[in-house]
Each structure stands twice: as structure tokens, then as C-alpha cells.
Amino acid sequence: MNTSANISRRRFMAGCTGGASAAAIGLYGRLSLAAEVFGGHPLAPRPTHFPPRANRLLFIFLTGGFSHVDTFDHKPRLATDSGRELSTHQLRAAQSGKLMPSPFKFHHRGQSGLVMSELFPRLGTVADDLCVIRTMHTDIVEHFQATLAMHTGSSTVPLPSIGAWLSYALGTHNPNLPSYVVLAEHLPYAGAQVYDCNFLPPEHQGVRIVPGDEPIPDLKPPTRSVAIAELERMMLRDINELHAHGRADDLDLPARTASFDTARGMMQAAPEVFDLARESAATLDLYGAKQGDNRSFPSQCLVARRLLERGVRVVELIDTGSHDNWDAHGDMQDHRPKALRVDRALSGLLQDLKQRGLLDDTLVAICTEFGRTPTTFNGKGREHYIDAFSCLLAGGGVRGGMAYGETDEYGMQIVKDPSHVHDYHATIMHLLGLDHKRVTYRYAGRDFRLTDVAGRVLESVLA
Amino acid sequence: MLRIPLIAALVLAVASSAASSSRADSPRDEGAEFFELKIRPVLAGKCFKCHGADKASGGLRIDSRDALLKGGEHGASIVPGKPGDSLLVRALRHEDDEVQMPPDGQLAKQSIDDFAIWIEHGALWPASAAATDAFAAGRHWAFQPLGDPQTPAEPPDAGAIDRFIAAKRLEQGLSPVGPAERGPLLRRAYFDLVGLPPEPEELDRFADDDAPDAFARVVERLLASPQYGARWGRHWLDVVRYADTAGDNADYPVPEARFYRDYVIDSFNADKPYDQFVREQLAGDLLAAEHAGDRERYRDEVVATGFLALSRRYATAPYELWHLSLEDAIDTTGRAFLGLSLRCARCHDHKYDPVAQTDYYALYGIFNSTQFPWAGGEEFQSKKSPREHFVPLVPAAEAEPKIAAMRAAIEQLTAQRETAETTDDWQQVGDLRRELDRWQQAHKLDSPPGVPVAYAVSEGKPGDACVQLRGEPDKPGPVVPRGVPKFFAASGPTVIPEGASGRRQLAEWLTRPDHPLVARVMANRVWQWHFGRGLVATPSNLGLRGSPPTHPELLDWLARRLIDSGWSIKALHREIMLSRTYQLASTARAENAAHDPDNNYYWRFDRRRLDAEAIRDAMLVAGGTLDLARPGEHPFPPVKKWTWTQHQPFKASYPSPHRSVYLMTQRLQRHPYLALFDGPDTNTSTDVRTSATVPSQALFLLNNPLVAEQAEGLARRAIAASGDARKRVELPCLLCWSRRPTNDETNRAVEYVARVADELKAAGAAADRIELESWSSYARLLLESNEFVYVD
Numbered sequence A: 001m002n003t004s005a006n007i008s009r010r011r012f013m014a015g016c017t018g019g020a021s022a023a024a025i026g027l028y029g030r031l032s033l034a035a036e037v038f039g040g041h042p043l044a045p046r047p048t049h050f051p052p053r054a055n056r057l058l059f060i061f062l063t064g065g066f067s068h069v070d071t072f073d074h075k076p077r078l079a080t081d082s083g084r085e086l087s088t089h090q091l092r093a094a095q096s097g098k099l100m101p102s103p104f105k106f107h108h109r110g111q112s113g114l115v116m117s118e119l120f121p122r123l124g125t126v127a128d129d130l131c132v133i134r135t136m137h138t139d140i141v142e143h144f145q146a147t148l149a150m151h152t153g154s155s156t157v158p159l160p161s162i163g164a165w166l167s168y169a170l171g172t173h174n175p176n177l178p179s180y181v182v183l184a185e186h187l188p189y190a191g192a193q194v195y196d197c198n199f200l201p202p203e204h205q206g207v208r209i210v211p212g213d214e215p216i217p218d219l220k221p222p223t224r225s226v227a228i229a230e231l232e233r234m235m236l237r238d239i240n241e242l243h244a245h246g247r248a249d250d251l252d253l254p255a256r257t258a259s260f261d262t263a264r265g266m267m268q269a270a271p272e273v274f275d276l277a278r279e280s281a282a283t284l285d286l287y288g289a290k291q292g293d294n295r296s297f298p299s300q301c302l303v304a305r306r307l308l309e310r311g312v313r314v315v316e317l318i319d320t321g322s323h324d325n326w327d328a329h330g331d332m333q334d335h336r337p338k339a340l341r342v343d344r345a346l347s348g349l350l351q352d353l354k355q356r357g358l359l360d361d362t363l364v365a366i367c368t369e370f371g372r373t374p375t376t377f378n379g380k381g382r383e384h385y386i387d388a389f390s391c392l393l394a395g396g397g398v399r400g401g402m403a404y405g406e407t408d409e410y411g412m413q414i415v416k417d418p419s420h421v422h423d424y425h426a427t428i429m430h431l432l433g434l435d436h437k438r439v440t441y442r443y444a445g446r447d448f449r450l451t452d453v454a455g456r457v458l459e460s461v462l463a
Numbered sequence B: 001m002l003r004i005p006l007i008a009a010l011v012l013a014v015a016s017s018a019a020s021s022s023r024a025d026s027p028r029d030e031g032a033e034f035f036e037l038k039i040r041p042v043l044a045g046k047c048f049k050c051h052g053a054d055k056a057s058g059g060l061r062i063d064s065r066d067a068l069l070k071g072g073e074h075g076a077s078i079v080p081g082k083p084g085d086s087l088l089v090r091a092l093r094h095e096d097d098e099v100q101m102p103p104d105g106q107l108a109k110q111s112i113d114d115f116a117i118w119i120e121h122g123a124l125w126p127a128s129a130a131a132t133d134a135f136a137a138g139r140h141w142a143f144q145p146l147g148d149p150q151t152p153a154e155p156p157d158a159g160a161i162d163r164f165i166a167a168k169r170l171e172q173g174l175s176p177v178g179p180a181e182r183g184p185l186l187r188r189a190y191f192d193l194v195g196l197p198p199e200p201e202e203l204d205r206f207a208d209d210d211a212p213d214a215f216a217r218v219v220e221r222l223l224a225s226p227q228y229g230a231r232w233g234r235h236w237l238d239v240v241r242y243a244d245t246a247g248d249n250a251d252y253p254v255p256e257a258r259f260y261r262d263y264v265i266d267s268f269n270a271d272k273p274y275d276q277f278v279r280e281q282l283a284g285d286l287l288a289a290e291h292a293g294d295r296e297r298y299r300d301e302v303v304a305t306g307f308l309a310l311s312r313r314y315a316t317a318p319y320e321l322w323h324l325s326l327e328d329a330i331d332t333t334g335r336a337f338l339g340l341s342l343r344c345a346r347c348h349d350h351k352y353d354p355v356a357q358t359d360y361y362a363l364y365g366i367f368n369s370t371q372f373p374w375a376g377g378e379e380f381q382s383k384k385s386p387r388e389h390f391v392p393l394v395p396a397a398e399a400e401p402k403i404a405a406m407r408a409a410i411e412q413l414t415a416q417r418e419t420a421e422t423t424d425d426w427q428q429v430g431d432l433r434r435e436l437d438r439w440q441q442a443h444k445l446d447s448p449p450g451v452p453v454a455y456a457v458s459e460g461k462p463g464d465a466c467v468q469l470r471g472e473p474d475k476p477g478p479v480v481p482r483g484v485p486k487f488f489a490a491s492g493p494t495v496i497p498e499g500a501s502g503r504r505q506l507a508e509w510l511t512r513p514d515h516p517l518v519a520r521v522m523a524n525r526v527w528q529w530h531f532g533r534g535l536v537a538t539p540s541n542l543g544l545r546g547s548p549p550t551h552p553e554l555l556d557w558l559a560r561r562l563i564d565s566g567w568s569i570k571a572l573h574r575e576i577m578l579s580r581t582y583q584l585a586s587t588a589r590a591e592n593a594a595h596d597p598d599n600n601y602y603w604r605f606d607r608r609r610l611d612a613e614a615i616r617d618a619m620l621v622a623g624g625t626l627d628l629a630r631p632g633e634h635p636f637p638p639v640k641k642w643t644w645t646q647h648q649p650f651k652a653s654y655p656s657p658h659r660s661v662y663l664m665t666q667r668l669q670r671h672p673y674l675a676l677f678d679g680p681d682t683n684t685s686t687d688v689r690t691s692a693t694v695p696s697q698a699l700f701l702l703n704n705p706l707v708a709e710q711a712e713g714l715a716r717r718a719i720a721a722s723g724d725a726r727k728r729v730e731l732p733c734l735l736c737w738s739r740r741p742t743n744d745e746t747n748r749a750v751e752y753v754a755r756v757a758d759e760l761k762a763a764g765a766a767a768d769r770i771e772l773e774s775w776s777s778y779a780r781l782l783l784e785s786n787e788f789v790y791v792d
Helices: A003-015 A033-037 A123-129 A143-152 A162-170 A191-195 A226-244 A252-273 A281-287 A297-309 A332-355 A421-431 B006-015 B027-047 B065-070 B087-093 B109-120 B134-139 B160-171 B182-193 B200-208 B214-224 B226-239 B257-269 B274-291 B295-304 B322-338 B357-368 B396-422 B426-443 B486-491 B503-510 B518-531 B552-564 B569-577 B590-595 B612-623 B672-676 B695-703 B705-721 B730-737 B743-762 B767-784
Strands: A056-061 A085-089 A094-099 A106-109 A114-117 A130-137 A180-184 A207-209 A314-318 A362-367 A389-395 A402-404 A414-416 A441-443 A446-448 B465-468 B476-480
Touching: A056 A143, A056 A162, A056 A297, A056 A332, A106 A123, A114 A123, A114 A402, A123 A130, A123 A332, A123 A389, A130 A414, A130 A421, A143 A191, A162 A180, A162 A314, A162 A421, A180 A297, A226 A252, A226 B743, A226 B767, A252 A297, A252 B695, A281 A297, A281 A332, A297 A314, A297 A332, A332 A362, A332 A389, A362 A421, A389 A421, B027 B109, B087 B109, B160 B552, B160 B569, B182 B200, B182 B214, B182 B226, B182 B569, B200 B214, B200 B730, B214 B226, B214 B569, B226 B257, B226 B518, B257 B295, B274 B295, B274 B503, B274 B518, B322 B357, B322 B503, B322 B518, B357 B465, B357 B476, B357 B486, B357 B503, B518 B552, B518 B569, B552 B569, B612 B672, B612 B705, B612 B730, B612 B767, B672 B695, B695 B705, B695 B767, B705 B730, B705 B767, B730 B767, B743 B767
Parallel strands: A056 A314, A056 A362, A130 A402, A180 A207, A180 A314
Antiparallel strands: A085 A094, A106 A114, A130 A389, A362 A389, A441 A446, B465 B476
16 A cells, blocks of 8 residues: 555545544443444545555536537537438337437637537536546447436446546545445436445445535534534444454444444535535626525536545536436437536536636536437437537546547548547546446455456547 | 238238237228238338348338338339339349348248238238237237146256246256255244244244244235234335325425325235226226215225326426326336336337337316316415315215205305405405315315315226327327227237226226236236236336346246135235245355356345335334334424425425335435435336445444444343343344354454443543443444345
8 A cells, every 4th residue: 555545545544434442432341343343434534556646536417318419529510411311220120210400509618629519618618627438339229228428428327427447446535424425416327326335335325415505414513512422423433343243244234334434424514515505606706506496507616626625536426317408309409408508617616616716626527328429310409329428528637628539421321549438437537547447346256346247448648 | 013812912921820810800900910920020120220120221211111212322222013123122123233132132022022021912011000019919929818837847846936937947957056054044934924024032932943834824924914014015115106296396295195105005014906906096086886885995095096096297387297107107107017117119119019009098088077186286375276176085975965065155155255356455354365275275165164085096087088289288199989909809809988087997908817917917026026026027127128038837837826716816926835846955065156147037036225215224123213103294394384395395304113115205305315325216107126336325334323323222222131241242143144153253343342441431421421322332333234234
């Protein structure tokens, strides 16, 4: 273990509400099994494989499949060849549609001149920090499966989420908050499976927080003295440890015990995290959040920053749920309100992270489950498309102001540097100091990993 | 060029294939059979992977005739009638350098010739995908008739279940752990059968009962307890996506839904034969008509169709997006009884299972010929969304005159109001309106005085439905006669009379003893609810995409046992619980765990977390506050105050001292407690409960007032039990852990309580609170402990 990991581990343990031993508070001198056995907290930071470029991940998922050719992958030929019939394969069979130009204007943004559409005017102001991956592709042309794939690497059977994998591989910086927090007013397709830990130990489970007045229920303790709360904590550990004796193979038991420590930590730490009243008017304005509002997407972006600042390893933001999202079959103009809702908040978040020095070691991934067909079936909307779509990376270790890979003149086929979802995940892991091939978990006689038997780091996006 | 007549080729094919058992009759069937035997398996095995839905190499897909005709980059793949001109054949024969398929080596010559024959005879590709999948489906284990498996011989002194389990275990080289100890076994059986902890006195009695049938008598006593239905009925309510609201945009409450809930609980308690249970839920109203004299039975059977009535409502106006509600009815029917997801066939033939789109619309016709109730909705106050079509719980002959009288009265009042409005006499209008409202609210629509109603279905206007192209109701396709899925109807036609919806015929078809799926599905569920996992791990999907059974013979044996016992669920409980397999300890054995970490071969009993209902119920038992009686109506606001809209939908959570199965649950929002502890989905059938461990559950146990109240109740009982601190520790341990504390545990507990009392004193707590609060603190720890929520 390297020294910095040792230091961070020591700092972590000092911050644990479960740091003291029962003997130290003189509960009973004779023994305290708990203090010995649970001294090693399962979420304590672990060493990386190589020096990381980023220390934490902000995973932003825009539900429904935003259209690559209307956002980050400009295709003027769609206008010139508008109406030409081309076939794309949909779920059941190939279907033929007519090429449709983007109804949105595109501009060069920033020093780098990265091309983006008018849907994201404010995000364009941070274009030089963005790396657009234009050659994403995935396996199954259905929301459920593709959303699952973007989160777990698997389009079919549910497997652990990327956040759970990172929690497992890296631990977390703040023992008083969950290692993986999901801010989601509504659940996306595939529901809670997207942040599930599956076979990974349950302490790596994503904790979903629903924005509102009581983002975490039952956070306030009944009026009990601090000393008694501490006695209860020690005694519960002891009771559980006695029970675990002879049941050592059952990892659910220590995980459940640890969940009480995380809960107690949350009681101390969380009220302050969610209290946006502490933010200045200028900061609120940067995100487009309103005073007193704790529900909107901009407010969630602010909460995300506060969680990252406080040492949460993985924060996920899900913009909207399985209804009323980017799934613009009917009319591409439906992208406007969706973009309007997130544009200012996302650019504000990136600027805020930057001005606080956090963007240097925070990796930001902005993604969706798939793209949309360059063709249209009804003249206004676009269908699901998995052969090419765009996702973004920004922040720690990412080369900003660039586009990775190329699609053909219509955005239909990848012509250079493809990036499968597994490659995207491998790159994220790499930036966090992990070799995706070495982050494995043995289950049912087989070593599993996030990237299955694939995955390739996109070297040229690394700064 | 090959000139082998198709018939001759077919004879060759059939003769060489053991898989084929039926002989084709018409030329078309011959072609289909040739395709299924000789062409499709090769396409599926060698070609679809690169030229199918997931990937279309070279722009070519070959998973349909159209796709072959269209071809890829090199042009059309086949020219029907002309094998020599067909690129497919040329590629298979490696005639061109450019395209040689399959890339991993040439097919056998016989197989290449088969393709030539097939193309020469027109490249017939059976029209429906479901029909083409019949080849795979025809061999799928779950679609075969129930087997009559031979019980393995070993061990000779064990029952059939143990022998089936032992045989597989031996194959895997696994040896079972020993039997569970008495205390844990009793706790297991109690939570399993009644969802409650054993009474402390029963723990002692069972520990001292040396008779060989001691456990059998425990099982009998629990099966006879009315609390059994509250536990096992809840399992079924998961499967049928039970909720107390409708699910429309304003989520209107359905006070009458509880009648169905209670019917389910009572049916389990009565050990109602499962086939009858199935028939009643689909067609109870029709069965009821046959014995109008038996009022109780009549009522029950009408209530049973709540299974269908509970289908999810959508949108705002009455029966809006109705095709989606019927989709829920069809899909829940498929998942619950058949173990098949039928939903896929709404828009297209099922991709994997032999369910064609026409099968879906054959069922659609049945349910579309059924009158569903409407529970009210956003425009309730303006009477545009009234509660209507609830079903009277007395025979029509009795109810109809009363209903007619009520309707007449409403009409009269309405007419008077209309007149009044035209004369602009607003005072009079207001009075009449109020009178009408009072009338309707007092009696509820469709419910004249003295005629209670259920949220149930009745016969509607019978008629066949059109296929909806791509599942869109405004794109009608051909009309499909009402009926059951064709693939499964082979053993005998189900004729639906012209004037009937067909629900009765559907119910009868499902419960034929030779139905391959229904008994298997239910036997598997019963096993799953005992062991935490089914022999088929996907209990509502026994189709081609479901998990294969770990113990197929045992599953068939259980299904047979279910049928042979007169469809008695309780008989299955006895078989399972009296087996050694059920009574194994939950201890570890490293060499087994290395080979079979998931315990697929039952070398031990899996330790499991209690589900949401059992945690809450056991907590209330410990606190001494659980009311085992069945509650009455939920405390919904009075009907005249129902003003919910999509913007402000109905949203409530009612505290209750009753068992958790009686909590009011909603569709649009989940019950906060049940959601926290992985309760069922109220919008769609839940076949397996998950059990995640998250800190928010710990927060609930640490800080929620409900837990504090129960801990205090438990503390009061402990204090009342004895003046001696050491004796006081006993009752909380018995209630929470189903065992006495060890001497060491008692020492620690006494020391702990004393220490908390000191702290309280130091903090200046009132003297009369110190004892109660210090013991409450200890009691709370037991409710939070792992041992409380895990069952060995």
C-alpha cells in the first residue's frame, strides 16, 4: 500500500463515528469484540493501481437518448441529402426512414472551436473543458437494456453499477456519507438496477436521494444525549459481533452493521450537505437555482458539488425519469425544454468545480443510453440508434476542447476510433487510477468486471 | 442443378430427425417443417449472430425472408426458385472468392443442398415469427407435458423431495450440513408460514417435545392459524400487483379493493384448491351466476375478479389509454398463471416465446369484452369521471330493481337541474345539485341502499378485437377471434360462445390438468416462498428466456403432487416443510461454498433477511402493540372531499396497529416504509422480493418514532416481567431472537442498562423516566440487531 493511501486511510478512520473502542469509553472493561473486528471499515480508501488523474467521479445521466446529430456531432450533409431513404435496424427489423437535417444551428465554441448545437448555449462557454466522444456505440436498441449497459456494462442480466464498482475498488473519503450517492427525482429505465451493487458487497449500493424537503427521511435523532447515542452504537456492534460469530461467511451481516455507522455519520453530516441556504446568491445564480428551492435540477447540481466537496467518491445525477425525457420520437423540438432544463445548471456546475479547484481531480462524465437515427420515420422525430452516439468527459485528466473519433457524413456509421460503452467505462476507470482489467470480483466461480471481457482505454482523450 | 422433389427431401429430413414427432399434412406445413428442421437451425446457429437483430454485417440481415430478398452490400441474397442465382447458396458453396460463408468453415454438403432445395421451392419462410420459433419452443422444457419422474432410490429412508435433492447434490460432490437446531427451526417455520415470531412459551414447548411428530404438529398448527393467510396471501398479492388505488394520474383510492385482498387471504386459509382459485379470479362473476342461492359464495366469486379489476389505470379521463390497462390485465394474467410475459406480443410476435401478436389480440378480445370498473379520477367533482361499473355483491335479480330505482332518481334530479338552469333559478339549481350529491355520495354510484359493491368485473359487450399494428390502437389490423394462445391450445379447441367474453373458457383452459405451465408455475412459487428462490429462479418467466430449472424432475414431481392432492397448497407445504432439505441448518461449509456459493443444490438452508412486512409485524409483536384482527375500511377522506388531480394526486399514509398486509398502499407513490425495506411493486407483478442493505434502513431503525414506540412497549413488558434486572433481559431476547440470552449476554445487558441509567441521571432525567428509558434503549438495540432481522 502506498503512503498516500495510508494517510488517507488514517484520516478516514479518524473521521469515522465508529473510531473509538468500547473500552475507551469504559463500557465494560472485559471485552469489546466489535472494536477489534470492525476496526477495518469496508469503505476505507484503497490504493489505486497507478497514480490517479481524478479522485472522484460525477456521472451525469441524461435519460431517454439525446440525439448526437442534434447536439455534439454536426452533420451538414443531412441538410444537403435531406429526404434520402436509408434503412436502420430497429428492435425487430430494419426500417427505412428519410434523412432529416437537424433543426438546430451549430456553432464553434471556445478557443478550441468545438462544434456544439444551439441546444447548449451555456455549456458552450466551457467547451474548452469538454471532450466529446462522437463514436459511442452500444448493443441493444431498447431504453431498458441500453440504460443498464451504460451503468453496468451489461445489456441483459443486471450486474453491479459503475458507482458500486468504484466504491468497491476505491472506497470513499468520507465515512459519514455513502460512497455512492444518486440524485434522482425520477428513476430512469431499468429503475433501481442502475445503481445496484448486485453481487458486490452491499455497502457499495448506491443510495438514492429524492430531492425535496426531506431528501433523507429519519435523519433527525430522537432527543438522546450524545453519551447514550455512543453507548448504543458500541453495544449494537457488540451484539452484532456476537451474532456474527459462527456466521463469518455471511458478508451481509457486517455490511448491515456498517450501514448503521454510515447512517450515524449521515445524521451528523447530511443536514449540512443539503442546506443550500449556505450558498451565496452569486453561486445560486451561476447554476440557475432559486433561493429556497431544493427540488429543481440546478439545485441538485449544487447538492452534487457539495457531496463531491465532502468526499463522496461517486455522485450520479439523473436528469429525468422514464417518462418525459429525451426520447424524441415525435418531434426533435422536444429536445429544447430538456436542454433548457440542464444547460445552465451543468455549465454552472463545471465552472463552479473549476473555480474551486475541484475540476482538476474530479472526472465528469455526461452520458445517455444511445443516440437517435439521422433518419426520421414521421418527418419530425428520430428513433433509437445504437451504432453511433455522443457522450462527454470533462475534468480530471481529460483533454478538453476535443472530439474523439469520427462518424460518417450522416452520423450513421463510425469511421474512425470507435468507443464501445465498455471503452468509455475503461477510460473512466483509468482516469481514476484503476486498470479496469484488474478490478474484479469473484462470484459463482468466475471473476467478473465492469468491462466484461472487453474495454479499451481511449488514450487520446487523456491530457 | 438439384432436382430433388420437396416431398422426397422432406421424407429424408423427417427420417433423419429424432426431434420430429408430428407428420405434416398440407404442402404448406411440409414446407414449414422442412424449414424448421433443416434451414432455421442452421440460420440460427451459424448466421444470426452476425446477420441478425444485434449486428448486420455487410448491411445484411438474414433473419427474415424479406431481409434475404433485400440483401446487403452485395445485393439480394436469394432469388426464390433459383438457387444457382442466389448469393446465399453461392456463398455457402464458396463459389466466389469474395463472399464465403460461414466464415468459420463450410457447412456440410447435405446442409448446403438443403438450402438449395429450400430456395428452389420458393424459400418458404413461415409468416409468423412465433410459428418459426415453434421449433425451439417445441422442445422447451416448460412447454412439455408434465413428466412423471421416477423418484431416485437414495437415501431409502428419505422422502421424495430429499431424494431428488440428494441425487443432484451428489452429482455436484456436495454434502449437506446437519439439521437445524430446534430453536432456529421453530423461528424459521413461524416466519415462513405466519410471518410472525414464535410465542416464547411455544419455544419451550417445542424444545421439550421429543415426539417424532413434534415438528409436524407445529406445521399443522401454523397452517390452521388465520395468520397463515395473512402471510401467504401477501405472497399472492405481490404477484397480482395489489394496491388500494387505481393508478390514474390522480391515483384515486379504491376503498373496495380490500375485499379482494381479504378474499385472497381467506382463500389461502381455506386451502381453496388452486385451480378453483384461478378460475374465480378470471371468471368468478360467471361462476357465481350458477349458484345465486349461496350468498356467501356468490359474494366471494364476484370479489375474486378484483384480480382483473385491479389492472393499472392510466391518464385522466375514464378508460383513457384503455389498451394499456388491458395490456396490464393480459400481462399479469400471463405472468401470474402461465409464467410467461405476454406484453411483448402487443406490438409484435414474441421474440422468444411462442406467442404471436394474434394471440395477444385473441386475449385482448376476451378482456375487451369485459366491463371493468372505473374508480373515479381528476374530473370526479364535475361528474365527468364518476365511480362506475362496480359490481353488486348480490345476484342481479336482487340488485337490478334497486339500481334501476336509483338511476331513475338520479335522472329525475338531473333533469330537474337542467330545467332549473334554463330558468336561471340558481338558488333552486344549487339545492338540487346538493341533493343529488348527497344522494350519490351516501350510496355511491351503482350502489343503491343495501347493495354493497366490489371493485370487480362483469361481462361487457362481447366481440373480437383487431390486431393493433405496432401496438398502436389507431392502426387496426385484421380481426382476431377471441381465444387462447394457439401454441398451447393444441390439446383441444377452446370454443368461446358468441355472447360471452371468453373469460370462463380462458379460466377452464388454464386449469385443465394437462396444462403444462399452470401447476409448474405455482409449485415453483410455493418452493420459492419457502426457500427464497425457486427451482426456476425466474418464477414468472418459464419461457425460453427464463432460467432453466435447477431440479426439473423435482419441479414436475411437485407440480404433480399439487394436482394429485386436489390442488392443495397446504399439502405442498407439508411435503416441503417436513423434508430434511427444509430442515437443514444454515451454517457454512467452505468446500461447498467454493463450488456452489449460491447454494443452488441445497446443501444448507439459506439465511434470509425478513421482508418488510415481517420486520414491522415482528416489531409490533415485541412492542406488544400488534392487533391481529382484520381492520375495516381504510380511513380515506369522505367521498365528497375527493378533489384530487394529476397535479395534486391522492397521497396518504395511514398509521395502523394491524399486520402490514393491511397497510394502505398506492400506485403512484410507494408506501414509505414498504419502499424502504424492498416491499412489492404496486404497478406490476412482483415475483421476487429483493433485500438490499442501505443506510436509510438503519436511519429508520435508529430514528423513526414507530421503532421508539415499540422499543418502549418492549421495555415496559420487560420491566413488568420481573424486578430482577437479570430476569428482565430474558423476555426481549425471547421476543426478538426467539432464544434466551447466554449468561455472558445477560451480564453485558445488565451492565449496559445500568450504564445508560447513570448517563440519564447525570443528564438530569426525571427519576421516574430513568428505568423505562434505560430499558427502552436496550430494547431498541435488539430491534436494530442483525439477529432480529435475519432468519437462520
